[in-house]
Amino acid sequence: MKYVTTINDKEFEIEIVDDHHIRIGDRLLAVDFESVSGQPVFSLILDGKSYESYVYQGDEDWQVLLRGQQFQVKIEDEREKRLKSAAGGGVAEGGEFHLKAPMPGLVVSILVEEGQEIKKGQVMLILESMKMQNELKAPRDGTMGRIRVKAGESVEQKQALLSIH
Amino acid sequence: MKYVTTINDKEFEIEIVDDHHIRIGDRLLAVDFESVSGQPVFSLILDGKSYESYVYQGDEDWQVLLRGQQFQVKIEDEREKRLKSAAGGGVAEGGEFHLKAPMPGLVVSILVEEGQEIKKGQVMLILESMKMQNELKAPRDGTMGRIRVKAGESVEQKQALLSIH
Amino acid sequence: MFNKVLIANRGEIAVRIIRACRELGIQTVAVFSEADRNALHVRYGDEAYLLGPAPSRESYLRADKILDIAQKSGADAIHPGYGFLAEREDFAAKCAELNINFIGPKPSSIAAMGDKGKARATVIKAGVPVVPGTEAVGNMTDDDLLKIAPTVGFPLLIKATAGGGGKGMREVKSLEEMPTLLQSARREAESAFGDGNVYLEKLVEGARHIEFQIMADSFGNVIHLGERECSIQRRHQKLLEEAPSPFLDDELREKMGSVAVKAAQAVDYVNAGTIEFLVDKDRNFYFLEMNTRLQVEHPVTEMVTGVDIVAEQIRVARGRQLSYSQEQIQFKGHAIECRVNAEDPFNNFMPSTGRITHSILPTGPGVRVDTGVYPGFEITPYYDPMIAKLIVWGETRAQAILRMRRALEEYRIVGVRTNIPFHQTLMDSHRFMGGQFDTRFVEERFSMEAASETEDKQAEIAAILATLVAHKQTERSAQIVRRNERDASNWKWVGRWERMHR
């Protein structure tokens, strides 16, 4: 199986040759790869070098935490990738964004209004949790859609808070 | 549900009243009882006193390891106990005893022969494991039955080694 | 002399205090909220009593219930830890009334240091330097403050009189922006402390936050255990502390130490306390406030002095003299503490909740971990996000940094995100290694981005790891699909039966 794996616009072509070998570019490497205690912690011995890492699956990408650094990793299998580029590539940038509560907490204040134009990075809502006030920011420019919560309201984790068009 | 629980010939009559109360003798006690992380480790708050203990189930009894002491505990529900005493009580002492390997290892030597009379505490077999030579002793007097292994043989955990009549 | 101590706290500090009691042969009473039934302090305490629902105000802040439990259980002393009721004069007073030994200072000392304005006035009288500002105690109007501001000089800080933790604090660069900032500071202070009073303080630029640990007994003996460097902060929350401060020499240490002792004596202090100072680039130091309780970061002092501060608190509270004279306090080596918080440093330090499914603690020579969590424990949103303190000792600061680096690399916590990567990045920062930082360092001159040469080398490894995990997952789900196909066969079979017999 061949994959095209992308980190920060840099592409790696990685082929899983068999259980103990991969090919990256034209280098054949010996791998010994184990999950630790059934957890999302992985031990990799790659040509004798020993690495350990947390690997989490996100909605669209993978996060790899390795020696204090975090990498956002996109993985496509080659076939998938070819299909996509044949189709003209590029997912639509727009679409609705739904802000969900990243943790349970109390909505302290809402700093935007429905219909308002907002900028990427703008603080939309303050959520108090673990004695901290956490600012939830807009991930991109857009127009505020529906706001589903009120200041003073307690919310559950993953509860929908508001949307951006 | 009522139980008769025995430790070293001492009987305790313990009634599970509801999820948060037991009666022992004529004392009603508040209990708050939890397994820790789904392990055989249990946290008990009994009338405000906090205890923690390992509780293991053996073949016939329970083992409780509490603050460095181990207790062999026999538990019968009241009905069971009544039935047994009605039937005349007392399980037969005899019967065949099968010695199983308590761990994987190497049989170093066998110090008994089939048909031999043996005494309780007599060393029957030496099993090497973890660089240690472990003496396996007779749990009671008897006659050696079949010996199923030879010196020099590797054995798996729980493999039958020999029997005593 | 008391023999049973109720610990009016939770988390690592409750565990820390239980340990000290156990090592002194003293019985312990734990209290817990509904969220904490399985917490370590409940499991380790000799006794444990439920306080109420998870929110602090219904549990750990319920002074009345805690005092009830103390009386019911026969606890003749209470250790408040830090936070919650630790600096509540009324609680300490109530303990005294009920003949329960409060392991901490007298209520009058808490009161004297609790009001920041009053505290400033008190220590000024004792000859302790303070940051220039408004000295008057209590109710200054906005007009008063605006009038006095130019004499203090800009930039300055508006601070809440009842304050702490950066709440109600505003930085003011000019007179023009001051009225708005005054209002918002008062609003925040009002909502956080029920007290909208504020005062002004000159903003000391490039300042370090350095504090002195004090111990005092009831016979009038007061000593200091040296300083802690606490300048590594984010949003006024300390993240890392060390002892000694790379910025102090013996002369300055002695000078500040004796001033700290003087400040404590000014409020007739007993038990453990901390005098916080700001130190500017030119080594001028200013009293900031006194924390009239045990600090989170007390272990770094324990590591370099060998003094068990909690045990010493208990001895002093039992009416004994201090075990050490000032001369007997010797400093050896260097200690660093990293606060391990359940928050994601790659996502704006967002708190992270969830069940810890797996954990491997760093251990070995010179490493100490103070924690209240373990695999299977649930991190809830009700309390502060600190889940462990990782403390190391080394013969030198450089050795301590190298040791901390390896300990951070070893630490595994699965189930919640932690700020361990923040500390790892910090340990690699040249400015930190060089001891060149002030309280603005983390917010203004620090980035989680690694040097790009390191990043490039590791990116390929990260790519391989993610691909291997993704591949395994694809394989596994393929198997599950196949298994489900088999499992579904009963139903298919039923379906066939239906058709056959229709």
Next chain:
Amino acid sequence: MFNKVLIANRGEIAVRIIRACRELGIQTVAVFSEADRNALHVRYGDEAYLLGPAPSRESYLRADKILDIAQKSGADAIHPGYGFLAEREDFAAKCAELNINFIGPKPSSIAAMGDKGKARATVIKAGVPVVPGTEAVGNMTDDDLLKIAPTVGFPLLIKATAGGGGKGMREVKSLEEMPTLLQSARREAESAFGDGNVYLEKLVEGARHIEFQIMADSFGNVIHLGERECSIQRRHQKLLEEAPSPFLDDELREKMGSVAVKAAQAVDYVNAGTIEFLVDKDRNFYFLEMNTRLQVEHPVTEMVTGVDIVAEQIRVARGRQLSYSQEQIQFKGHAIECRVNAEDPFNNFMPSTGRITHSILPTGPGVRVDTGVYPGFEITPYYDPMIAKLIVWGETRAQAILRMRRALEEYRIVGVRTNIPFHQTLMDSHRFMGGQFDTRFVEERFSMEAASETEDKQAEIAAILATLVAHKQTERSAQIVRRNERDASNWKWVGRWERMHR
């Protein structure tokens, strides 16, 4: 000067050495058997290479493979740890041949101390007292030994010349029983060491086993780091060690220390080593043997001296001078180490294997755990049963005992049985607390039975706990039966279909 160290070992000591290397900025190469792929030393090493199948002789004893890996990976030094290849003269010599730095003494020192007879002769020449016995080196016949025995005096010990760990050792009470015991000792020595040579030694009664830690550099500097009390043993296996020994005073310490230094100098010793002594009731001390390697129990010395012995080993092997002179070695407080073994103290210390499913380490002030295991790790029967070393430090011996007691109480390991309850019982023993014990104490005067008053109080709690667990289990199995009934319904339904349409 080397920059990459291969660690020819496993378990806690491999982890300990990796930590020291990492803190010195040195790259590490781990080696592992098939049973140890997931071991901590493999996970923590910078590189890791498979040696072979689980049994030691096919993996950790394969000197050839280890040297191959060292060359292949570019490791320019090897740390052997303890056990396995640590005291193999030929291995150390082979390293030297291949230009690989062996972190330990010269091959000649290993050889000189490896043959117990030769070692005795060597140190006697240097004026070191030894237990009276047969001084001749090498091959004494049974006849020779039987002739010489009465001059040594009974009781005496037959010991294997190549010996260690009590193998080939026999206690002889009279001349009559000696021939038989000679034969069995020779047989055991032959099978354990491939060398049936034995010698005689007077049995010192009521003896304590006390050893001195030595450090020497290649410039002829030799110092000692004080003693360790190791009398708590069972079947010649140490179970607990402490520093200092409650039996020694400063005068005796200085005397024994300088003798220990002399013994090390007699074999031109370099790096870390240990001189073991027997000390009788009257404070006479006798050289027993020298261990030419790092000891399991080195941490207690680290805790009381502040010296990182493994880091110091590496420095010395890198050709540096010792970091300390004898005068700079100061002793502070008291340290105790408990060896936590996977064995059941309630079942004749039977080794216990299995997967560790859960673990909570004791932490907090003055506690150190050196371990190579973690939740999810499998304890196999291939290696020795020690899974962790729990080490505590206290200002006094009494404080260290109290701290050890609380640490043992906190330690949770689920999945294998451990000897933690043995240590708990030991900590409660009055004789241990009083420091009144010798090497026979555990076997002859110690019992796992608790004082009956304690037992009675706890029995009721144990009864309640077991009953609650049994009750929950009964309830749960009832639920499973009910659930299974529901699950089976598909099939019942199929059955009904069949009948309906028959």
